[in-house]
Amino acid sequence: MNLSTVDPWHLLVSAFFGTFVSEDLTCVAVGLLAATGQGGLAAGLAGCFLGIFVSDAALWAVGRLAQVKARRWIGPDRFAGMERWLDRRLGAAVIAARFLPGTRLPLYVTAGAIGRRGGQFLLWTFVAALLWTPLLVLSVALFGASAAAPLRQYFGAGPAVALLALVMLGLVRVVPRMMSPAGRSRLAARAARLWRWEFWPAKLFYLPLVPYYLWLSVRYRGVTVWTAANPGIPAGGVVGESKAEILAALPEQYAVPSLLIRPGAIGGRIAALRDEVARRDWRFPLILKPDAGERGVGVKKVHDFVVAEKYLCGQPDAVLAQQYHPGPFEAGVFYYRLPGEARGRIFSITDKVFPKVLGDGRSTLAELIWAHPRYRMQADVFLERHAGRASEILAAGECLPLALAGNHCQGTMFRDGAHLITPELEAVIDAIAKRVPAFYVGRFDVRYADVAEFRAGRGLVIVELNGATAESTNIYDPSWPLWRAYRTLMRQWRLLFRIGAANCCRGNRPVSMLGLFQLLREYYAGRTINPVAD
Numbered sequence: 001m002n003l004s005t006v007d008p009w010h011l012l013v014s015a016f017f018g019t020f021v022s023e024d025l026t027c028v029a030v031g032l033l034a035a036t037g038q039g040g041l042a043a044g045l046a047g048c049f050l051g052i053f054v055s056d057a058a059l060w061a062v063g064r065l066a067q068v069k070a071r072r073w074i075g076p077d078r079f080a081g082m083e084r085w086l087d088r089r090l091g092a093a094v095i096a097a098r099f100l101p102g103t104r105l106p107l108y109v110t111a112g113a114i115g116r117r118g119g120q121f122l123l124w125t126f127v128a129a130l131l132w133t134p135l136l137v138l139s140v141a142l143f144g145a146s147a148a149a150p151l152r153q154y155f156g157a158g159p160a161v162a163l164l165a166l167v168m169l170g171l172v173r174v175v176p177r178m179m180s181p182a183g184r185s186r187l188a189a190r191a192a193r194l195w196r197w198e199f200w201p202a203k204l205f206y207l208p209l210v211p212y213y214l215w216l217s218v219r220y221r222g223v224t225v226w227t228a229a230n231p232g233i234p235a236g237g238v239v240g241e242s243k244a245e246i247l248a249a250l251p252e253q254y255a256v257p258s259l260l261i262r263p264g265a266i267g268g269r270i271a272a273l274r275d276e277v278a279r280r281d282w283r284f285p286l287i288l289k290p291d292a293g294e295r296g297v298g299v300k301k302v303h304d305f306v307v308a309e310k311y312l313c314g315q316p317d318a319v320l321a322q323q324y325h326p327g328p329f330e331a332g333v334f335y336y337r338l339p340g341e342a343r344g345r346i347f348s349i350t351d352k353v354f355p356k357v358l359g360d361g362r363s364t365l366a367e368l369i370w371a372h373p374r375y376r377m378q379a380d381v382f383l384e385r386h387a388g389r390a391s392e393i394l395a396a397g398e399c400l401p402l403a404l405a406g407n408h409c410q411g412t413m414f415r416d417g418a419h420l421i422t423p424e425l426e427a428v429i430d431a432i433a434k435r436v437p438a439f440y441v442g443r444f445d446v447r448y449a450d451v452a453e454f455r456a457g458r459g460l461v462i463v464e465l466n467g468a469t470a471e472s473t474n475i476y477d478p479s480w481p482l483w484r485a486y487r488t489l490m491r492q493w494r495l496l497f498r499i500g501a502a503n504c505c506r507g508n509r510p511v512s513m514l515g516l517f518q519l520l521r522e523y524y525a526g527r528t529i530n531p532v533a534d
Contacts, residue, residue: 008043015047016054023052027133031140041141049133056108056125063112083114090117091124098128185370189377197485198408198476199377212490216497226493226500228510230467232438235511236500237467240292240523243320246465249436256447256463257282259321260291261312270309273321282323287404287463291318292523299405325447325461329454330354330406331417333425334472335433336441336495339502344430344440347492350473351417355382355402359394366390374478375402378411406445408476416474420455428457436465438508440499443470468496 011030018026030044086093090111097104111121193199217223227236232249234241244260259276261269276282288311289299298315301324302308312319330352337344355375357368369375369382382402383390394400403411433439445464446454453459472492475485500510511519 008040011040012043012047012050015044016051019048019051020055023048023055024136026051027136028140031137034137034141041137045134045137048137049129052133053126053129056104056129057122059105059108060112060118060121060125063109064115064118065112066109067113067115082110086111086114087117090120091127094121094124095128095131098125098132182366182370185376186379189379192373192377196377196478197482198414198478208486209489209493213493216493220497220501222501222504222510224510224513224516225504226468226496226510227516228503228508229441229496229500230439231503231508232436233467235468235516235519237442238469238511238516239520241467242318243289243291243464244318246436246467247462250462250465251432251435254432254460254462256325256461257323261319261321263317266309266313269312269319270305273308273312274305276321280323285324287322287324288312288315289320289322289405290315291320297409299407299410301404322463325463327447327449328354329449329451330445330447330463331420331454332406332414332473333429333444333446334442334470334474334492335429335444336499337430337433338499339440339506344433346421346426346429347495348472348474348488349417349420350476351415351420352406353413353415354404354406355411355413357394357400357402359396359398359400361396362393364391364393365400368394369402374413375411381409381411408473413478414473414476416477416480418474420451422455422457424457425455428460432462439465439467440503441496442467443473468500 011033015026015030018029027048030041030048033044034041093107094111097107108125197205217225227238230236233246242260244258247255247258257280259273261272263269277286285301285303286308287299288302288308290297300307300311302311308321332350332352334347334349335344336347357365357372357375359368363371365386366383369379375382386400386402389400406412408414429444432444443466444462445466446460446462448454448460450459472488474480475488477485504510
């Protein structure tokens with residue numbers, strides 16, 4: 001059947017339900033059908049409008065159903081602030097969200113969770129849909145025919161319309177972003193990710209390493225040989241190992257004072273923290289983090305017991321409390337020692353640079369982040385962490401740290417710290433590592449106050465020790481070419497396999513392939529970690 005003969009009611013119903021799958025694509029398709037004479041404009045436009053309005057109302061209803069949980073999760077003070085903000089800006093916020101991609105879902109659901117002025121919200125969504133739908137559909141209908149004409153000469157009628165639909169859909173999503181500085185910065189950040197490989201997704205970054213990993217598996221006769229690299233740590237330190245148990249094996253003068261808060265009733269957990277703080281004469285702030293966490297997830301600096309109790313309520317699994325070390329410097333020291341050799345070595349040092357913004361008295365925190373060529377790359381991380389201050393204007397000269405956890409995923413910049421390696425520091429790290437039973441390779445995360453003292457092997461405090469899957473994180477140095485990062489990463493994995501194979505020859509058994517999969521599945525399926533770090 002020719003599309004030009006489609007009954008208007010069929011087109012209306014199809015457009016209505018199509019918006020539930022993709023509003024933009026459905027509107028573009030209706031506009032192109034009208035432009036090429038294959039569908040009625042009025043029926044398609046009506047279907048798109050009704051579908052968009054109903055889906056907007058449904059988002060509000062979803063928020064309304066989750067109101068109680070949302071209040072508990074957000075907190076009463078912040079919830080009250082959101083209520084006041086929406087009361088003042090409801091109409092402008094709803095219309096702006098309709099034209100700015102990525103903002104509609106969180107705003108509409110939040111408005112439903114707040115639950116106030118529901119009638120006015122529906123009125124404004126009606127107005128926003130009435131403005132947006134004809135603008136999009138009629139624009140495509142108006143320009144679609146002329147744009148499709150030259151494409152038909154090269155691709156044919158069907159492919160020309162499909163190609164034009166993709167182009168129009170791209171414009172629909174890109175052009176609105178160009179209307180605001182934050183939108184332009186977001187587009188610039190996405191484009192920059194193509195060549196700024198330090199921000200590539202981990203799966204993409206590690207993909208070229210797979211052939212080398214397979215070659216090492218053949219050479220050392222085992223896919224999981226490397227899990228025997230540290231026999232004193234479960235599975236060599238893949239995932240799920242207790243940070244508290246590892247820190248307890250370190251010399252007391254080098255390990256940050258820590259307390260393991262085990263799972264249980266919240267009253268008993270906060271009481272244990274209070275007792276330990278009083279017994280050890282600790283002072284706030286304290287650092288709280290999951291005992292089996294990774295990549296800086298869930299790290300929080302707390303300034304009193306009220307915030308600590310709130311954190312423990314959100315982290316039911318074992319939590320590690322540590323005395324805060326002000327630094328201000330932090331480094332990742334990657335160490336290795338071949339089994340049978342008397343002396344270990346420092347493979348690399350990562351010098352960590354914590355992000356911070358400087359106020360100018362005019363710009364909000366969100367504007368300062370989006371304007372920064374590096375911070376915009378991880379703006380979502382920073383804005384989620386500082387959501388309560390995103391619209392705050394920082395005073396001229398006011399400095400605000402954006403991250404606490406020394407982790408690249410949490411916003412910290414990594415620099416190669418080869419200049420920090422000295423024989424004195426290497427000797428101290430080697431002596432510390434030998435105190436950990438059957439430990440041969442991994443990364444010490446240390447904090448220190450003076451560079452000269454650190455290079456001399458003094459004044460360092462270890463906050464974590466990571467095992468087999470720890471990275472030599474200097475590979476993320478933004479000044480490094482990609483080939484150098486891969487060369488370092490391959491050398492690291494070659495050492496890991498070599499150490500694991502040597503330990504197997506000494507009678508240690510690696511984790512089986514099935515056991516490794518089960519370990520990973522149990523860890524990621526069972527953990528309950530609040531992802532927001534301080």
